[in-house]
Amino acid sequence: MSEVASTSQITSVSTAKPMNRGQMAARVAGDIPEGWFVNLGIGIPTLIADHVPTEREVIFQSENGLLGMGPAPTADKIEPFLINAGKQHVTLRAGGSFMHHADSFSMIRGGHLDLCVLGAFEVAENGDIANWATSENDTAPAVGGAMDLAAGAKRLWAVMEHVTKDGRPRLVRRCSYPVTALGAVSRVYTNLAVLDVTAAGFLVREMVPGMTLAALQAVTEAPLLTA
Amino acid sequence: MIDKVVASMAEAMAGVTDGAVILLGGFGSVGQPDALLDGLIEHGAKHLTVVANNAGTGHVGLARLMELGRVKRIICSFPRSAGSVVFEELYRAGRLELEIVPQGTLAERMRAAGAGIPAFFTPTGYGTKLAEGKETREIGGRMCVLEQALQGDVALVEAWQADRWGNLTYKQSARNFNPVMAAAAKLTIVQAQHIVPLGSIDPEAVVTPGIYVDRVLHIPYLAKAQPQ
Numbered sequence: 001m002s003e004v005a006s007t008s009q010i011t012s013v014s015t016a017k018p019m020n021r022g023q024m025a026a027r028v029a030g031d032i033p034e035g036w037f038v039n040l041g042i043g044i045p046t047l048i049a050d051h052v053p054t055e056r057e058v059i060f061q062s063e064n065g066l067l068g069m070g071p072a073p074t075a076d077k078i079e080p081f082l083i084n085a086g087k088q089h090v091t092l093r094a095g096g097s098f099m100h101h102a103d104s105f106s107m108i109r110g111g112h113l114d115l116c117v118l119g120a121f122e123v124a125e126n127g128d129i130a131n132w133a134t135s136e137n138d139t140a141p142a143v144g145g146a147m148d149l150a151a152g153a154k155r156l157w158a159v160m161e162h163v164t165k166d167g168r169p170r171l172v173r174r175c176s177y178p179v180t181a182l183g184a185v186s187r188v189y190t191n192l193a194v195l196d197v198t199a200a201g202f203l204v205r206e207m208v209p210g211m212t213l214a215a216l217q218a219v220t221e222a223p224l225l226t227a
Numbered sequence: 228m229i230d231k232v233v234a235s236m237a238e239a240m241a242g243v244t245d246g247a248v249i250l251l252g253g254f255g256s257v258g259q260p261d262a263l264l265d266g267l268i269e270h271g272a273k274h275l276t277v278v279a280n281n282a283g284t285g286h287v288g289l290a291r292l293m294e295l296g297r298v299k300r301i302i303c304s305f306p307r308s309a310g311s312v313v314f315e316e317l318y319r320a321g322r323l324e325l326e327i328v329p330q331g332t333l334a335e336r337m338r339a340a341g342a343g344i345p346a347f348f349t350p351t352g353y354g355t356k357l358a359e360g361k362e363t364r365e366i367g368g369r370m371c372v373l374e375q376a377l378q379g380d381v382a383l384v385e386a387w388q389a390d391r392w393g394n395l396t397y398k399q400s401a402r403n404f405n406p407v408m409a410a411a412a413k414l415t416i417v418q419a420q421h422i423v424p425l426g427s428i429d430p431e432a433v434v435t436p437g438i439y440v441d442r443v444l445h446i447p448y449l450a451k452a453q454p455q
Binding site for chain 2: 080
């Protein structure tokens with residue numbers, strides 16, 4: 001969170017400044033070391049790739065059959081047959097490769113990815129994640145590859161707003177939305193804090209400048225732990 | 228002489244019956260065999276089960292097939308997306324059965340069918356709504372769900388190059404489900420951008436060997452629309 005800290009002089013609770021989507025993506029990107037194979041979900045996770053400098057070789061996988069995915073092309077360099085899992089035009093880096101869907105998901109399900117980062121509606125203190133169906137009554141939700149990624153990657157991080165638009169906590173004791181996977185999340189990045197999921201619950205690693213543990217707890221359903 | 232290249236769409240679709248399970252290649256519009264979909268609409272088969280990643284957009288292709296009432300059931304991972312208006316209307320009206328499958332499980336169920344594996348256990352989906360009613364078992368300390376192989380009667384595939392034996396290559400991310408589906412159906416029908424002489428595809432570069440392919444129709448390259 002050094003970037004945020006260095007640009008902020010905010011000290012009081014009431015004026016703690018939440019990170020925006022780009023800052024959250026940059027914060028996650030800072031924790032991804034060279035050499036990792038990484039799949040990024042739709043939404044904020046997709047932005048993370050833009051914050052990994054190209055000289056730090058992180059290899060991005062897209063479940064529709066790309067390994068070594070590069071950034072979006074300029075308008076004159078669009079390849080009509082080259083898209084990512086979000087169905088946006090992308091590029092392939094030197095060293096990249098194509099594979100069919102069963103091979104792509106063998107990488108995912110076979111535990112070959114170092115990391116998957118997904119957005120989430122809720123994460124529970126036991127690592128359960130809910131990110132695919134907005135309610136029990138939603139009978140036609142789109143799951144895509146989320147369950148495969150959550151169950152298959154070596155580690156799963158969630159990146160999300162700390163609370164819903166109407167202020168309801170998203171870090172909960174037990175998920176109220178239909179779950180994507182049980183006990184899968186190891187770390188959560190929100191616009192207010194970075195937390196590890198431990199056997200004892202959410203452990204606060206960092207908070208945005210000006211945030212206090214009491215103020216964070218007030219917007220978090222599950223009890224928070226500190227090191 | 229073996230020659231799987233057919234001259235017309237009618238020949239390509241011959242024998243596709245009512246009630247068939249159709250495996251439809253593509254991820255959104257990329258790698259989707261649009262011409263074969265139009266051919267299937269023209270052919271008229273109905274009461275179909277369609278297996279595809281998405282449930283169609285707009286009012287063309289798969290969406291058109293559904294709008295015409297030809298599809299009884301769809302098996303997919305991501306039915307609702309921008310523009311999936313026909314799916315949403317039919318599903319809400321109770322005129323379309325839906326089976327949602329995690330994308331990797333969907334691919335693996337078809338791979339298993341092609342490989343003669345009747346069912347397999349996977350941790351994906353354990354403890355979720357998509358595993359309800361399925362057999363579970365703890366294997367190696369992890370809870371797993373039993374998933375059944377998914378075989379097609381017909382696969383509709385888009386390839387980049389094909390030869391008369393049915394050897395295929397694909398273009399970039401248009402490969403997606405196509406090779407998996409080609410191996411998982413009793414009748415595999417291919418639309419290829421290019422028909423090339425036998426022996427001109429580097430054997431090291433063949434992705435789908437011709438054993439999996441029954442018919443090839445030449446549909447020359449057209450610039451694809453923006454992906455949906």
